[in-house]
Amino acid sequence: MTVSANYDAIAKCNKCGFCHVACPIFRATGHESGVARGRLALLRGIIENRVQWNEEMEDPLFTCLGCGACTTNCFGAVPTADLVLEARAEYLDKVGKKPAHRLLFEHLLPYPKRLHAAAKAVALGKNSGASKVANALGLLRIFGRDLPKAEGIVEKLPMSSFRGTIKPGVYPGKGKDLRVGYFVGCGVDVIQVTAGKASFEALKETSKSVTVLENCCCGLPPWSYGDVDNTRKLAAKNMKIFSENDLDVVVTDCSSCASFLKKYAKIFKDDTALDPAGQKNMPKFQDMVEFLSGKSDTKEGDRESQDVGSYYDPHSAGLGEQVASRGENSPVIITYHDPCHAVRGQGVKSESREILKAMKGVEFREMPEADWCCGGAGSYALTHYDLSQKVLDRKIKNLKKTEADILVTSCPACMIQLSYGIRRHGLNTKVFHISEIVEHAKDTAEV
Amino acid sequence: MITETFVQKMEEIVGASYVRKTGADLELYSYDASLVTGRPGLIVFPATTEEVSKVLKAAHDHGVPSVARGFATNLSGGTIISDGGLVISLSRFDEILGIYPESRYAVVQTGVTNLELQDALSPLGLFYAPDPASQKVSTIGGNVGENSGGPRCLKYGVTSNHILGMQMVMADGEVVEIGGPAFDPPGYDVRGLVVGSEGCVGIVTEITVRITPKTESVITMLAVYDAISDAAKTVSEIISTGIVPNTLEMMDNTIIQAVEKGGPCGYPTDAAAVLIIEVEGVAVGLKEQAEKIREICMATGCRDVKTAKNQAERDLLWKGRRGAFGAICNLSPNYLVNDGCVLRTKLPEALERVKAISDQYGCPVGNVFHAGDGNLHPLLMFDSRNEAEVEQVHKAGWDIMAVCAELGGTISGEHGIGHEKQDAMSMVFSGHDLNTQQNVKLALDPSDLMNPGKIIPLPPEGSDRLPDQEPTILKRPGGKDATGVSEAIEAIKQAKNENRAIRLAGSGSYNGMGNALTAEPVSINSLQMKEIIEYDTENQFITVGAGMSLMELQEKLAENNQWLPIRPPFCKPESTTGGIVAMAAVGPERSSYGAPRDMLLGLQYIDSNGQMVSTGGKVVKNVAGYDMTRLLTGSAGTLGLITEASWKIATRPEACQLASAVGSLEACATVAAEVIASNLLPNSVTAVQQNGDWQLMVGFEGIAGVVSYQIEQCLGLMSKAGLKDGAHRDYPVVEGCFTEIYATLEQQPFVAQSEVALGKVSQAYQKIEKICSPEAALIDFGCGRIFASFSSLDTTQWDNMNNVFSGAQGHGKLLKSTDDFRKGNDVYGLKKSEWQLTHMIKSALDPEGVFSPGALPGRA
Ligand SMILES: Cc1cc2nc3c(=O)[nH]c(=O)nc-3n(C[C@H](O)[C@H](O)[C@H](O)COP(=O)(O)OP(=O)(O)OC[C@H]3O[C@@H](n4cnc5c(N)ncnc54)[C@H](O)[C@@H]3O)c2cc1C
Ligand code: SF4
Numbered sequence A: 001m002t003v004s005a006n007y008d009a010i011a012k013c014n015k016c017g018f019c020h021v022a023c024p025i026f027r028a029t030g031h032e033s034g035v036a037r038g039r040l041a042l043l044r045g046i047i048e049n050r051v052q053w054n055e056e057m058e059d060p061l062f063t064c065l066g067c068g069a070c071t072t073n074c075f076g077a078v079p080t081a082d083l084v085l086e087a088r089a090e091y092l093d094k095v096g097k098k099p100a101h102r103l104l105f106e107h108l109l110p111y112p113k114r115l116h117a118a119a120k121a122v123a124l125g126k127n128s129g130a131s132k133v134a135n136a137l138g139l140l141r142i143f144g145r146d147l148p149k150a151e152g153i154v155e156k157l158p159m160s161s162f163r164g165t166i167k168p169g170v171y172p173g174k175g176k177d178l179r180v181g182y183f184v185g186c187g188v189d190v191i192q193v194t195a196g197k198a199s200f201e202a203l204k205e206t207s208k209s210v211t212v213l214e215n216c217c218c219g220l221p222p223w224s225y226g227d228v229d230n231t232r233k234l235a236a237k238n239m240k241i242f243s244e245n246d247l248d249v250v251v252t253d254c255s256s257c258a259s260f261l262k263k264y265a266k267i268f269k270d271d272t273a274l275d276p277a278g279q280k281n282m283p284k285f286q287d288m289v290e291f292l293s294g295k296s297d298t299k300e301g302d303r304e305s306q307d308v309g310s311y312y313d314p315h316s317a318g319l320g321e322q323v324a325s326r327g328e329n330s331p332v333i334i335t336y337h338d339p340c341h342a343v344r345g346q347g348v349k350s351e352s353r354e355i356l357k358a359m360k361g362v363e364f365r366e367m368p369e370a371d372w373c374c375g376g377a378g379s380y381a382l383t384h385y386d387l388s389q390k391v392l393d394r395k396i397k398n399l400k401k402t403e404a405d406i407l408v409t410s411c412p413a414c415m416i417q418l419s420y421g422i423r424r425h426g427l428n429t430k431v432f433h434i435s436e437i438v439e440h441a442k443d444t445a446e447v
Numbered sequence B: 001m002i003t004e005t006f007v008q009k010m011e012e013i014v015g016a017s018y019v020r021k022t023g024a025d026l027e028l029y030s031y032d033a034s035l036v037t038g039r040p041g042l043i044v045f046p047a048t049t050e051e052v053s054k055v056l057k058a059a060h061d062h063g064v065p066s067v068a069r070g071f072a073t074n075l076s077g078g079t080i081i082s083d084g085g086l087v088i089s090l091s092r093f094d095e096i097l098g099i100y101p102e103s104r105y106a107v108v109q110t111g112v113t114n115l116e117l118q119d120a121l122s123p124l125g126l127f128y129a130p131d132p133a134s135q136k137v138s139t140i141g142g143n144v145g146e147n148s149g150g151p152r153c154l155k156y157g158v159t160s161n162h163i164l165g166m167q168m169v170m171a172d173g174e175v176v177e178i179g180g181p182a183f184d185p186p187g188y189d190v191r192g193l194v195v196g197s198e199g200c201v202g203i204v205t206e207i208t209v210r211i212t213p214k215t216e217s218v219i220t221m222l223a224v225y226d227a228i229s230d231a232a233k234t235v236s237e238i239i240s241t242g243i244v245p246n247t248l249e250m251m252d253n254t255i256i257q258a259v260e261k262g263g264p265c266g267y268p269t270d271a272a273a274v275l276i277i278e279v280e281g282v283a284v285g286l287k288e289q290a291e292k293i294r295e296i297c298m299a300t301g302c303r304d305v306k307t308a309k310n311q312a313e314r315d316l317l318w319k320g321r322r323g324a325f326g327a328i329c330n331l332s333p334n335y336l337v338n339d340g341c342v343l344r345t346k347l348p349e350a351l352e353r354v355k356a357i358s359d360q361y362g363c364p365v366g367n368v369f370h371a372g373d374g375n376l377h378p379l380l381m382f383d384s385r386n387e388a389e390v391e392q393v394h395k396a397g398w399d400i401m402a403v404c405a406e407l408g409g410t411i412s413g414e415h416g417i418g419h420e421k422q423d424a425m426s427m428v429f430s431g432h433d434l435n436t437q438q439n440v441k442l443a444l445d446p447s448d449l450m451n452p453g454k455i456i457p458l459p460p461e462g463s464d465r466l467p468d469q470e471p472t473i474l475k476r477p478g479g480k481d482a483t484g485v486s487e488a489i490e491a492i493k494q495a496k497n498e499n500r501a502i503r504l505a506g507s508g509s510y511n512g513m514g515n516a517l518t519a520e521p522v523s524i525n526s527l528q529m530k531e532i533i534e535y536d537t538e539n540q541f542i543t544v545g546a547g548m549s550l551m552e553l554q555e556k557l558a559e560n561n562q563w564l565p566i567r568p569p570f571c572k573p574e575s576t577t578g579g580i581v582a583m584a585a586v587g588p589e590r591s592s593y594g595a596p597r598d599m600l601l602g603l604q605y606i607d608s609n610g611q612m613v614s615t616g617g618k619v620v621k622n623v624a625g626y627d628m629t630r631l632l633t634g635s636a637g638t639l640g641l642i643t644e645a646s647w648k649i650a651t652r653p654e655a656c657q658l659a660s661a662v663g664s665l666e667a668c669a670t671v672a673a674e675v676i677a678s679n680l681l682p683n684s685v686t687a688v689q690q691n692g693d694w695q696l697m698v699g700f701e702g703i704a705g706v707v708s709y710q711i712e713q714c715l716g717l718m719s720k721a722g723l724k725d726g727a728h729r730d731y732p733v734v735e736g737c738f739t740e741i742y743a744t745l746e747q748q749p750f751v752a753q754s755e756v757a758l759g760k761v762s763q764a765y766q767k768i769e770k771i772c773s774p775e776a777a778l779i780d781f782g783c784g785r786i787f788a789s790f791s792s793l794d795t796t797q798w799d800n801m802n803n804v805f806s807g808a809q810g811h812g813k814l815l816k817s818t819d820d821f822r823k824g825n826d827v828y829g830l831k832k833s834e835w836q837l838t839h840m841i842k843s844a845l846d847p848e849g850v851f852s853p854g855a856l857p858g859r860a
């Protein structure tokens, strides 16, 4: 699709400027190229021949986090993130695609095993300090100029991937009749393995069976680079897997994957081969947060939500002393970060609060600007390190205000970024996936 | 012209990454929220005042024009500079520098958004009153630039009423501090002039704003109408009963549809119009007020009045209102928003004519506006991709401005003139008025480099002045034809011909003020100008000749249970209203009712050429052009002879009562601070000496029940703090309760008046006592003021006192002193850098120095 095809949507922007307040990039740079109004103005400039396709368009198009905050603040709900994303494709086409991206999108992401191997090589290199291996592999370099600076973002990589330990296949659960497919996102698979394990346990709790899927990347990364072809390929692979397994619902503990899976229907609606609505045997998609809250119904209307009312023991989070030092019976202070892909991508917001507030031993404190992007935005932190850190600094400043012991979220990319910020600012706060919190609480309850 | 060298210079100053110049960059800075566009030549992002100063100095040296840019949400093309000019983006000035609750002010950098400031103040129980619908995304600097208003301004006034001072960089890079935490600095009201100057006189980097405690209670109502004219009737009716709601916002059916389409906010989509009416204040009596409003609504054809049950419902109503402009995109891609103001009673007629214009040009219209202020916002819909539609919409916009001018209003109430309404300025001002305004701009920016070519219509080819014609549409009664004016014009011309200095006067009661003149003057007074030129009880304004005494005016207004809420100190029965304007005289009630600068809607005066100049108008909101009204207010006869003034008037309060009690000065100060910080809404908080002790006096005015409740609360606070002899009494509306102390003060040869930061007044007074013991004093806690009289005063003492005033972030002046003293001293005390601006303006408007030469602060 070309930019001109979106002329109507772009022209709907009346330059009121209301998006300025919410755009993390604008608030970090103060430059009009970093805000929806500006990005749209340039697209309109292209259509109306005032602006040319050249490198000057790279920053305005690629500094967008795709967080969607602008749209929430826009009365016309101009879908800037989508419009920018589509324009990226034309940019890459007209101004040049970086071959490095193609390597990732075409050769790594469609193949979980190759990804595992690559990650393992990086892990070896990284954990042993020999990041030369990583460099040699080229994986860390493919993201471009900021990568050397960004290398410290991921603290440690597990030696074994999630699906290296828990092999794809069907596992029995404790529930009545719900058949769940567990979609393992790349981040959980190779980095947040512990979170994956917690999710896996939690899924088993209320379903008859949990199928660990042999899915590949959901397609969001190439989509964010405007690479429709590769997105299509990845989606096709996944759809095939969904329809082959007999499932009621596919759940993922990566909010980015969840929102993108839910988007398949919209993105591929003119594509009979890919439109989920046209497929046989297609399950529903759910974010782990929704699943845990039991709020958003699957076909099993009577499915119970997880028992999260149990006591949260600070020891399970390694917070024993920290919390004890605040005085007797003081609760663990928990706050929540809304991943963009949960709050705006899927409209999932209250569920997480309900889960956390229901736990005993927890004091939930709302973080200011909890739904602001953390600057992680997939590989954004790797490609635009400085900018992403500015966005992150604002997030950490807000986190500090809550004095939270634990910061919970539901997206592995956010977890990486937030943990990095916490390390850099020397805070004690621990970052957990919401599945981990639920597991912690349950463990204790069972003791 | 922007040369390579200039670009390099910029890069040296702000760093290469903060200088942008690619084609994409220029496109990005070629627009704002208006329809005006134009590509600049370069954009810089300075981070400090020093960088701004260097940038402007370099621009000045290279002859590069520049424009300051906040978040560019203005609706008049204020931030557009074409032909290769420089955009100075202030987005990096994003810090709140300090909040001082005890002194009721905050200092912010210019790029802080209005809402960020509100969010920082809210936990402290405070707020900053101006609340443009764009508050989320408009910067305080931009608000200052445009003199922005908002729903709440009906009760609290616009930006200009809440700006205490600023740091400003002049066109040549010089940095000046203007005003500060203390009220009413001596010299011309430069901060008043800067507010609304649309970046045309300098770049503001830091702003000192006045902050206000939140009120105890608020009630928000939604009144629903089947006819828009009924809603307009309600508005007039409410105001004329003397209730001043916070807001009286109207939305018509088109807007309701647009908003509800974007997301339900609780407006009935079948209503012809709704009014959002909000009242706030002490909880006692508020329900009754709301009930009274409901009765008025129902009596004027309202279908139904709903009251928001909780904060969430209230927020939802406001969300819809604040988002109304944006919501238009649910109906049409673009809109042109008009911003004219008319008298409230003319609203139905104005709306009808707007509708006719919309039909004529085929641009659909929706109306959402500040009905209480008569400030229309017709939103004309079109698609900016269609050139024919663009042309039609501009024509329709022009005609709507003409209608507002014809109905006695103005072309812009809060959005500013910029490029978009520049030519329409001739509808409401004469060529000479406009040339005078341009003179003021050029006085401060002689090379015309600050946002040039804005606000004032461009002169015809080959000339640098506009032809001297009358306003093309607005008819201003009075003026040259009012009684006594032509005689005064002649007298001024004659004196000028004879090379005589002129002292302008009213009754002469304020003659002794100001510095000693440097030439023996002839006196020309306004005493013949006693006419009532226009009195509109319903719209609550009166235009009177400057020679009419305040007493006479009050008597006239009393006939309709109205008054001018001002009780100037040392006012004599013969003191003229013109004199009060010229001296900006105001008593302790300033803290609640405001000063003359807050009550004057417009003026006419005779300038040093003997020509009439008009300023402002008669509607309560008016940002058409530079704020000449404020510039003249307090100019003490150094700029021209004020011939008439249009005042905003009010319904007389039902009751005026004073609570008083006695104790030490410290104890009184403590209680005063408590009362000021409490939920009570006192009109004045003062103390006078009484047998070696001090008597604290707190005045309350308004609805009887509310007044007596507050008196009771206040006496409670007083006795709890150990003050003795608690008592209360009524006092007369017009005279107030300070006539006695003024008379006592005046008996001495020296009377000083000082304003300092709120909360620092008693310490300052104690220091003054040590320098020279006052014979009498009035301490005004509410305004941070001291009036003190002395039997003698020498230069050293006066200098020391001024050091005390400066130490308390304030200033002082002598209202009365001996001729001898005035020969050797500046009665305005220590020299301040901002006075140079006063002198620059003075020499531009009175180049030969005919009016009271030497009288201004900072005499040689
Ligand atoms: C949807 C919408 C709703 C609005 N609602 C209202 C409303 O209710 N009431 C209202 O009054 N306005 C309203 N506006 C208009 C606009 O938001 C205001 O004029 C606002 O004050 C502009 O702020 P800004 O930061 O965007 O300033 P800008 O647009 O960047 O600048 C405005 C002017 O001020 C000058 N300026 C900016 N900063 C400085 C500085 N530091 N020193 C000197 N000059 C400076 C600029 O040169 C320019 O002339 C609305 C606009 C929109 C789009
Ligand atoms: S909020 Fe929407 S309409 Fe307004 S400037 Fe931003 S994108 Fe455009």
Ligand code: SF4
Pocket: A022, A023, A024, A025, A026, A034, A035, A036, A039, A063, A064, A065, A066, A067, A068, A069, A070, A071, A080, A081
């Ligand atoms: S999607 Fe996020 S980063 Fe992109 S323009 Fe909108 S608010 Fe800014």
